[in-house]
Amino acid sequence: MKLLRKRDIPEEKYSNAFLGFGSEETNFVVELTYNYGVSSYDIGTGFGHFAISTPDVYKLVEDIRAKGGVVTREPGPVKGGQSIIAFVKDPDGYIFELIQRGPTPEPLCQVMLRVGDLDRSIKFYEQALGMRVVKKVDKPEYKYTLAMLGYAEEHETTVLELTYNYGVTEYTKGNAYAQIAIGTDDVYKSAEVVNLVTQELGGKITRQPGPIPGLNTKITSFLDPDGWKTVLVDNEDFLKELHKE
Numbered sequence: 006m007k008l009l010r011k012r013d014i015p016e017e018k019y020s021n022a023f024l025g026f027g028s029e030e031t032n033f034v035v036e037l038t039y040n041y042g043v044s045s046y047d048i049g050t051g052f053g054h055f056a057i058s059t060p061d062v063y064k065l066v067e068d069i070r071a072k073g074g075v076v077t078r079e080p081g082p083v084k085g086g087q088s089i090i091a092f093v094k095d096p097d098g099y100i101f102e103l104i105q106r107g108p109t110p111e112p113l114c115q116v117m118l119r120v121g122d123l124d125r126s127i128k129f130y131e132q133a134l135g136m137r138v139v140k141k142v143d144k145p146e147y148k149y150t151l152a153m154l155g156y157a158e159e160h161e162t163t164v165l166e167l168t169y170n171y172g173v174t175e176y177t178k179g180n181a182y183a184q185i186a187i188g189t190d191d192v193y194k195s196a197e198v199v200n201l202v203t204q205e206l207g208g209k210i211t212r213q214p215g216p217i218p219g220l221n222t223k224i225t226s227f228l229d230p231d232g233w234k235t236v237l238v239d240n241e242d243f244l245k246e247l248h249k250e
Contacts (some may be wrong), residue, residue, distance in 0.1 A: 006113075007030045008074070009034060010247075026112045029247055033113050033163035041082065051231070053102040053117030053168060055093070058160075062105040068089045080105075089176025097181070109117065109160050109237075115153070116164040116185055121174035123150055125206055126167050129229050130154050133202040134187060139164060148172075175232070175247070184234035188243060195224040195237050206230055222246050 006024040012022045018041040035055070059065045062080045070076055077100065078092035089105035092126040104114065122127040125235030130136045136154040143150040148171040155164035165185070192214040203209050207230035214225035214237075223239040 006035070019141075028075050028111070030120065031110055035113065036183075036186070043103030046181035047097050047179035048181045049177040051119045051178055051233075052099075052182040053119055053166070054102045054115070055113065055118065056102040056104055056115035056166075058104045058106040058109055058112050058114045060105070060107060062089050062091050062103045066093065072085045083145070092153055099181075106160060110150045111162050112236060113163055114159070115164055117151075117168060118231075118233050119173070120169055120233075122230070123169035123178070125230055126169075126213050127152050127154065129202060129208065130165065130167075130204045132206075132231075133199045133208075133227075134235070136165065144212055178232055184236050186236045186238055189237045190238045190240055192223045192225045192237050192239050196227075199225070199237075200225050203227065212236075216242075220246060 006026060009025055010025045011020070011022045015209065020039045020041075021035050023029060023035045024037065025032045026241050035151050049082065053143040055122060055197055058063075066076055066080050075096050076091065076093040078090070080091040080103070081088060082088065091103045093101050102117070106109070106114075122152050127138060131138070131154070136156060137151050139155055140153040141151070149168055150171075151166055151168045153159055153164040153166050155162050163214055196210060198204075199208075208228050210225065210227045211234065212224065214223060214228040222242040222245075226236040226237055228234055
């Protein structure tokens with residue numbers, strides 16, 4: 006990944022770095038946050054992994070190993086399938102799945118979160134955020150079902166992978182993973198829609214729509230029925246913020 010921008014907010018006692026495989030105007034990126042004086046976090050049992058696609062998983066794993074990275078699953082075919090995958094862990098304990106695929110405009114291809122009721126979660130993300138299911142897989146032999154949701158096909162964009170493990174309805178959130186952020190043309194209208202969906206399916210708005218003090222970028226944020234947070238960011242304001250920096 007490339008470091009795209011970095012900012013330090015001493016009055017709020019934190020620093021941010023944004024990293025990805027392309028500009029923030031076109032690509033999904035990882036936002037890393039350092040809170041002054043805090044050196045470790047609890048990732049919890051609910052967060053799964055980020056995924057990165059690469060034309061050669063074996064080579065990427067060797068590069069990671071050579072740089073001192075921790076390989077938690079050696080490269081090879083996925084159980085009962087053809088895809089070549091591996092898993093590695095970053096210095097803070099976040100897991101990254103590496104998936105062998107051809108060239109793609111978005112190598113940062115998945116965020117995986119565990120949920121307690123897959124049908125409810127699918128309905129929530131379809132209705133609240135206009136995502137669609139691009140793939141669903143049930144693996145009774147391994148006791149899990151997963152759904153990939155997004156705004157385009159899996160190989161074209163980043164997808165949200167929601168995993169339901171049979172019989173497990175609750176997970177710990179920890180205090181490490183924060184949220185995903187999604188652009189919208191109107192945070193006020195979007196918040197109205199989300200609010201209606203939360204009344205039917207659960208979840209709640211945690212920040213009413215409006216500008217962030219100091220930045221003036223309009224946002225709103227909410228929790229899904231499992232307590233996973235999403236922030237919606239005004240597209241026009243976000244571009245202004247990028248160009249200002």
